Amino acid sequence: MTDSAALRLVILISGRGSNMAAIAQACASGRIAARVTRVIADRGDAAGLALARQLGIEALAVPRQGFADRDAFETELRRQIDQAAPDLVVLAGFMRVLGPEFVAAYAGRLLNIHPSLLPRHKGLGTHQKVLDAGEREHGASVHFVTAELDGGPVVLQARVPVRTGDDVERLSARVQRCEHIIYPQVVEWFASGRLRCGSAGIELDGQPLAAPLVEDFDGLCS
Numbered sequence: 001m002t003d004s005a006a007l008r009l010v011i012l013i014s015g016r017g018s019n020m021a022a023i024a025q026a027c028a029s030g031r032i033a034a035r036v037t038r039v040i041a042d043r044g045d046a047a048g049l050a051l052a053r054q055l056g057i058e059a060l061a062v063p064r065q066g067f068a069d070r071d072a073f074e075t076e077l078r079r080q081i082d083q084a085a086p087d088l089v090v091l092a093g094f095m096r097v098l099g100p101e102f103v104a105a106y107a108g109r110l111l112n113i114h115p116s117l118l119p120r121h122k123g124l125g126t127h128q129k130v131l132d133a134g135e136r137e138h139g140a141s142v143h144f145v146t147a148e149l150d151g152g153p154v155v156l157q158a159r160v161p162v163r164t165g166d167d168v169e170r171l172s173a174r175v176q177r178c179e180h181i182i183y184p185q186v187v188e189w190f191a192s193g194r195l196r197c198g199s200a201g202i203e204l205d206g207q208p209l210a211a212p213l214v215e216d217f218d219g220l221c222s
Contacts, residue, residue, distance in 0.1 A: 007087045008035065009035065010038045011024070016051070037058065038086075039052035086109075112142070112150075116139065130171070137159055141154045141212065159217065160178055
């Protein structure tokens with residue numbers, strides 16, 4: 001596939017951009033038949049902006065505090081996304097809840113990764129919630145985005161053990177290493193035409209995906 005024909009990605013970030021980098025590097029190496037055309041942050045001080053530029057990707061900020069309300073912010077965010085004409089929009093540590101109109105504009109081509117085994121532990125603070133509940137497993141979920149917070153159909157999950165002595169820092173680091181594996185994998189499925197999400201739900205290789213795929217990472221992401 002030529003560069004001009006490759007799937008076009010826009011990635012939205014709020015912080016360091018480690019998942020963005022994992023996806024961009026997989027594209028650059030040819031593991032994903034896609035290219036990241038633009039990285040957009042909702043914070044001007046997001047460290048991932050500099051990282052994206054180091055990777056040769058156009059990067060810009062649309063700071064939320066510069067707008068009177070969410071509608072105005074999302075209108076400008078959509079304008080900046082659409083300028084890059086993406087086939088897929090990827091949320092990679094983007095810490096904003098997006099409104100229904102925004103989500104509908106990218107229905108079936110808007111992905112997110114969430115640090116829990118959804119539907120468990122939606123929202124923030126998932127690592128602490130797992131530790132407080134005394135759970136023995138944790139993980140991350142790649143899902144298509146819908147208007148329901150962390151409620152869209154899940155494609156792939158990484159499952160990791162919670163170990164004796166784990167704290168938030170150790171557990172979150174283990175989960176994030178797994179995120180860097182499963183997120184590029186799902187993007188590759190989409191880019192290669194294997195994965196689609198429509199009104200009837202998710203299809204993988206032409207077959208309905210009735211439940212998320214789960215990969216166990218006991219040891220691999222230790």
